Amino acid sequence: MLPDALAARWHALTAPLLPAAAPRQAELQRLAAAYSAPERHYHTLGHLENLLHQVARFPLQDAAVVELAVWYHDAVYHALRSDNEEKSAEWALAFLAQTTLGPARAARVADLIRRTHDHTQPQPPADADLLLFLDADLSILGAPAAAYWAYARQVRREYRLVPDLLYRPGRRKVLARLLEAPVLFHTPALRAELDAPARRNLAAELAAWERGGLPAE
Structure with missing residues (x-):
């Protein structure tokens, strides 16, 4: 079941970008269904909540973009596939095309998602938002x-x-x-x-x- 606080956070994030409530609610239901799929045990709404908690602890240059990346970063997750991040990025872009976010910021959301494919790769040292997002995704390790x-x-x-x-x-x-x-x-x-x-x-x-x-x- 989708926690009320998580739903409220989604609408607070997306309402300024898409005033119409119906498509926002429909997208939330799609995401909740994906994260609640029976084959998922870790990549669930609980993981999503933890990431949102982690990124909220620190200042961000573009909080909306980072939070959107959190919501979509595991939207597609099949354990035996290697294209989950790309498919999740595509899903995010499809929704964001309906909003006022703007193509550059939408592309930034997709890039953040794609970078979760391999956390051991070198990252831009000055990109504070990206680094915090990646650290939040790995925070369970600690x-x-x-x-x-x-x-x-x-x-x-x-x-x-x-x-x-x-x-x-x-x-x-x-x-x-x-x-x-x-x-x-x-x-x-x-x-x-x-x-x-x-x-x-x-x-x-x-x-x-x-x-x-x-x-x-």
Whole structure:
């Protein structure tokens, strides 16, 4: 079920861009249905709420653009596909074409979404909004251990069609790549808050997979 506070936040964000309530409500229902799909366990409305909370903690140069990117960044999510970010960006652009946002800012929303495809790639060091958005998307890595293990299990359930024989080496590769990244969090405040626990969590999960699998709940 879509929380009332989340719906209110959507309408506060989009009403200045699209005064007509009906298309805004219809789009909200589409997004809520996508994030609530039964095959999703981590990439849900809860993940969306966490990102909105994280980006709201810090000043932004263009808060509307960043929040729109948050809403759409996992609008399309199929665990076994590699084009989720592109499809999510296309969905965002289709809606934003109905609004007064303007093509340059709409393109910026799409670019932010596309950049979530690989968090280990170098990013423009002066793009504060982008860096905060990416850090927010990774913030679960630095969560308390219990929340992190819940996340790890949720991601595994999203890949439930992949047997452990194949999932284990793939997940180990992802974890190792994150651990090897010299910078996980670009925003100084989030780096100070999350980097050390994130690396502990990643190392613990990697060790678990090297032993054979995630610990029981």
